[in-house]
Amino acid sequence: GAVVSQHPSWVICKSGTSVKIECRSLDFQATTMFWYRQFPKQSLMLMATSNEGSKATYEQGVEKDKFLINHASLTLSTLTVTSAHPEDSSFYICSATGLAEETQYFGPGTRLLVL
Amino acid sequence: LAKTTQPISMDSYEGQEVNITCSHNNIATNDYITWYQQFPSQGPRFIIQGYKTKVTNEVASLFIPADRKSSTLSLPRVSLSDTAVYYCLVGGVGSSASKIIFGSGTRLSIRP
Numbered sequence: 001g002a003v004v005s006q007h008p009s010w011v012i013c014k015s016g017t018s019v020k021i022e023c024r025s026l027d028f029q030a031t032t033m034f035w036y037r038q039f040p041k042q043s044l045m046l047m048a049t050s051n052e053g054s055k056a057t058y059e060q061g062v063e064k065d066k067f068l069i070n071h072a073s074l075t076l077s078t079l080t081v082t083s084a085h086p087e088d089s090s091f092y093i094c095s096a097t098g099l100a101e102e103t104q105y106f107g108p109g110t111r112l113l114v115l
Numbered sequence: 116l117a118k119t120t121q122p123i124s125m126d127s128y129e130g131q132e133v134n135i136t137c138s139h140n141n142i143a144t145n146d147y148i149t150w151y152q153q154f155p156s157q158g159p160r161f162i163i164q165g166y167k168t169k170v171t172n173e174v175a176s177l178f179i180p181a182d183r184k185s186s187t188l189s190l191p192r193v194s195l196s197d198t199a200v201y202y203c204l205v206g207g208v209g210s211s212a213s214k215i216i217f218g219s220g221t222r223l224s225i226r227p
Contacts, residue, residue: 034214036217043218046214046217068189106159108157
């Protein structure tokens with residue numbers, strides 16, 4: 001199957017700082033990427049959907065000014081958590097799909113811990 | 116958006132066949148059914164996908180009845196390493212990619 005990577009795999013930051021997470025499709029062009037958040041023992045919660053070259057569509061309750069998403073190329077999307085706070089600590093996962101792909105492929109996830 | 120319903124948890128033993136059924140009563144015409152496996156602190160891993168009837172790959176089979184309102188993931192001869200959470204999802208793919216909403220998933224525990 002197609003491969004999606006995320007970087008970093010884990011990050012610890014101080015409260016008030018910003019953190020950028022990268023999501024890359026390694027062997028296909030991702031026309032659409034999705035960002036999810038997962039808290040311990042819970043299911044994945046969709047945060048936003050991004051299409052290459054256009055603004056992301058955020059789910060209800062997700063602050064677009066706090067979670068900045070950029071999908072500038074067909075292989076890269078970034079999620080920036082601005083002014084992070086301890087309650088933003090979570091497991092962030094991206095997925096990607098392309099025109100030629102028949103499914104969404106998920107990245108390995110990024111563990112964020114805000115102190 | 117199609118909503119899915121699956122058992123919260125299941126237990127089985129090594130070597131057994133495990134069948135996990137998912138209900139998706141309001142599945143749309145262009146929706147595919149996809150199953151993912153997730154281990155702790157990892158992203159979901161694609162298992163199998165289908166639109167109708169039966170699909171089989173090297174790790175699982177997927178059975179979809181004619182009305183497509185449910186589907187069953189079949190894992191043959193499970194091992195301890197199959198202990199994970201399994202998610203059933205429905206949604207458009209490729210050029211019809213649509214957001215998919217994760218349900219609670221099924222926590223499968225395999226015992227020796």
